Amino acid sequence: MRRIAAFLLALSFCGATNAQSPDTGTGQTEGEAVPVYPVTVFPPSPESEDKEQRGERVVAGLSQDSVGITARYDRMDILIYGAIKREAPIPSGSLDVIVTVEAPSRPLTIWRKERKAGIWINSEKVEIGAAPGFYAVASSAPLDEILQPDWDRRYRISLPLALRAYAGQIAVKDAVPFTEALIRIRESNGLYRLDEGAVKLVDQTLFRADVRLPANLIEGDYKTRIFLLRDGKVIDVYRAPIEVRKVGLERWLYRLAFDQPLVYGLMSLAVAVFAGWGASAAFRKLRRV
Numbered sequence: 001m002r003r004i005a006a007f008l009l010a011l012s013f014c015g016a017t018n019a020q021s022p023d024t025g026t027g028q029t030e031g032e033a034v035p036v037y038p039v040t041v042f043p044p045s046p047e048s049e050d051k052e053q054r055g056e057r058v059v060a061g062l063s064q065d066s067v068g069i070t071a072r073y074d075r076m077d078i079l080i081y082g083a084i085k086r087e088a089p090i091p092s093g094s095l096d097v098i099v100t101v102e103a104p105s106r107p108l109t110i111w112r113k114e115r116k117a118g119i120w121i122n123s124e125k126v127e128i129g130a131a132p133g134f135y136a137v138a139s140s141a142p143l144d145e146i147l148q149p150d151w152d153r154r155y156r157i158s159l160p161l162a163l164r165a166y167a168g169q170i171a172v173k174d175a176v177p178f179t180e181a182l183i184r185i186r187e188s189n190g191l192y193r194l195d196e197g198a199v200k201l202v203d204q205t206l207f208r209a210d211v212r213l214p215a216n217l218i219e220g221d222y223k224t225r226i227f228l229l230r231d232g233k234v235i236d237v238y239r240a241p242i243e244v245r246k247v248g249l250e251r252w253l254y255r256l257a258f259d260q261p262l263v264y265g266l267m268s269l270a271v272a273v274f275a276g277w278g279a280s281a282a283f284r285k286l287r288r289v
Contacts, residue, residue, distance in 0.1 A: 056095075058228050058238040059085050065240065067213065068247035075215045078242070081208040082226065091230070095204045096146040098157060098227040099138045101211050101242070104220035105130035105164065110178040124171065126178040130164035133218045134191050138198035138209045148232040155234060157227065159183055159192055190214045217244055 060082025067076060080099050108131055114123040139146065143158060152158050163179055172178070186192040191214060199209040222242040227234050246254050257264045 055088055055091060055235070056084050056086050056228060056230070057236040058226050059083050060226050060238050060240070062224065062240055062242065064242075066243040066245070067217065068245060069217060069219070070246075070248055070250055073215065073217075076213045078211050078213060079208065080211060080224065080226065081206075082238070083206050084204065084228065090204055093231040094146070095201070096140045096229045097199045097201055097207045097209075098140070098143070098147065098229065099199055099209045099211065100157060100223075100225045100227075101134070101136045101213075102132045102162065102223045102225070103134035103218060103244075104222070105132045107131075108182075110182050112172075112178065126170060126172060126175045128163055128179070128182070131182065132162055133220075134214060134222075135159065135162045136193045136195070136211050138195040138211060140197065140199040140201045140207070142196045143194070146229055146232060151229075151232070151234045155225075155227065155237070159187075159194055162192075189216075191216075219244055219246060 060080065063079035063081075067078075078101070084095075108128050110126045110128065111122040112124045113120045115121075137143070137157065137159065147157060152161060156162055160179065160183065163182070183192055193212075199207055201207045222244055224240045224242055226238040226240075228236040228238075245251065253264075256267075
């Protein structure tokens, strides 16, 4: 009898619950989707496709994925090599490869100097949201012949597009001369480089490229990108990191200056006092001789 009474009680409770209809005041009924945020639809890219469905894709490697900055570091060449993997015969059309190596980006301000009253002073400025400290582009052919502008804007491959958006309001009429001047200065210093024809492509299957890193490297995680193009369109992208760090005594002094500036300052003062005393003692000894 207790089991029958409990069963009847459960049935009556479920019926009362189903008989009630929710009234939230929103005018929505059960089963309607509630909009949360608008969905942004991006154009299709080769990275969003299944790799098994691609006709061609890049398999690549680097001669080394880390660089140690020491007092003897001058410059270094990194070999980037790879092959094109296919599951079908080589399709028709022009095949090309583009390799980029990019240093960490930082915001900066570009000033224009003007001469007033015989003195060169800063007049106008343009603030860049982010610009890489080093950027190298190597390609198997001239860039304007193998890369369509739409794909260049999508992946920011060429040197002008490596600079990110302007920061803040632009106070000048034309900001293009400022960015062109920045690219020109960094090209002259070896920090921005375009090497057309530096990628060697063999039988549309194997490729290699040598990228030279400058002597004045900054620490950070560098990004290597390898673009595979067919008829001017990017069909695959391969990415690999390069870790650049100070090592040895240089890294210890660098971390000490930032982590314990007081100790670093006292140590620098002690070294200066000792060097001055040593030089003075050496000169006194030379005078006696």
